[in-house]
Amino acid sequence: MVYRIHFTVEDLARTRVAQSPPPLMELAASVRTLQTRGHPARFGAWKRHVRTGLGPQARMVLDLIPPSGWAPTFLTRTDAGSPREVLQRVRATPRSQIRKDLAHVAQSHPLPAWTNHLPSDSTLLNQLFDSLEHVCTVLLLEHWQQIVGDTSADRTMRMRQLLDGGMERLLMGLHPRRIRWNPPVLELATLSGFDGDLHLEGRGLLLTPSVFALESPSIDIDARPQPVLRYPISEQASGSFRCALPESPPERRARTAVSSLLGPTRAAVLEAIADHPGCTTKQLATLARITSPSASEHATTLRSAGLIHTTRHRNTALHSLTTLGAAFLNVPPETTGQGR
Numbered sequence: 453m454v455y456r457i458h459f460t461v462e463d464l465a466r467t468r469v470a471q472s473p474p475p476l477m478e479l480a481a482s483v484r485t486l487q488t489r490g491h492p493a494r495f496g497a498w499k500r501h502v503r504t505g506l507g508p509q510a511r512m513v514l515d516l517i518p519p520s521g522w523a524p525t526f527l528t529r530t531d532a533g534s535p536r537e538v539l540q541r542v543r544a545t546p547r548s549q550i551r552k553d554l555a556h557v558a559q560s561h562p563l564p565a566w567t568n569h570l571p572s573d574s575t576l577l578n579q580l581f582d583s584l585e586h587v588c589t590v591l592l593l594e595h596w597q598q599i600v601g602d603t604s605a606d607r608t609m610r611m612r613q614l615l616d617g618g619m620e621r622l623l624m625g626l627h628p629r630r631i632r633w634n635p636p637v638l639e640l641a642t643l644s645g646f647d648g649d650l651h652l653e654g655r656g657l658l659l660t661p662s663v664f665a666l667e668s669p670s671i672d673i674d675a676r677p678q679p680v681l682r683y684p685i686s687e688q689a690s691g692s693f694r695c696a697l698p699e700s701p702p703e704r705r706a707r708t709a710v711s712s713l714l715g716p717t718r719a720a721v722l723e724a725i726a727d728h729p730g731c732t733t734k735q736l737a738t739l740a741r742i743t744s745p746s747a748s749e750h751a752t753t754l755r756s757a758g759l760i761h762t763t764r765h766r767n768t769a770l771h772s773l774t775t776l777g778a779a780f781l782n783v784p785p786e787t788t789g790q791g792r
């Protein structure tokens with residue numbers, strides 16, 4: 453079954469890529485990923501790490517966000533902001549909305565018995581929100597800068613696709629296995645088998661890249677001011693979580709040598725550019741965990757040494773490795789996206 457999103461000319465003009473993923477939407481994807489066996493190379497180390505930090509209070513959230521199927525919308529809402537800010541907003545969810553969301557989920561699969569009392573029991577409701585905050589702290593907060601860095605790199609890549617081939621190329625490349633652009637309709641093949649039609653009616657669509665939702669796209673048709681489509685991050689932008697895995701001894705020795713030669717901060721800047729070709733100075737600062745002026749200064753030094761090159765689109769600088777920079781880091785040129 454396929455879910456169809458119908459575009460008008462106005463919708464295409466108003467469709468955009470999010471600056472960063474909605475925290476609760478990404479948290480829901482991470483909870484599902486934790487409960488499945490897929491992608492051990494990408495998430496194996498992360499799963500082992502977070503499982504040691506989850507306490508018994510996590511059970512409430514895990515029961516409401518299963519490996520597949522529907523989850524209550526108030527726990528997966530698409531609000532923008534920092535994870536902490538969004539968690540505070542969730543606590544103010546009207547009881548009527550909680551009751552409505554639970555009833556909708558109950559139509560597709562049974563819910564735990566305790567959810568029957570949730571909308572009317574303040575103590576139970578606070579326990580659920582505490583559970584949500586605990587799960588978010590363990591699964592997401594420690595890695596949030598990495599997540600923002602990876603999704604920012606994906607956004608940069610999508611913007612380059614838009615410049616080179618227009619909206620058609622951007623939509624065609626979102627997730628070819630499960631998202632198909634059949635003008636003027638975007639067709640989604642979701643794992644849940646969600647079927648139906650959505651007419652955007654001039655609102656456009658917010659495209660949100662996700663680090664954790666690798667298997668299937670998902671759509672929030674009730675999001676405001678426009679529906680939100682979550683799609684899996686591209687392979688080219690997925691460096692951070694792979695870097696969290698233990699490196700092989702030769703690679704670790706090579707990276708240690710680079711750090712000794714350049715200094716740890718400048719080496720981190722160079723490695724961030726290698727993992728996220730085409731990143732902006734602001735994204736580079738986030739990835740290396742330094743200020744934007746410092747990132748600009750280090751990029752200037754690396755560019756003067758011939759290790760990176762910088763192109764400009766309007767007022768934005770985009771950084772990539774040169775062939776020399778790739779050789780310096782001992783990374784394959786085809787993974788860096790460098791132009792010379």
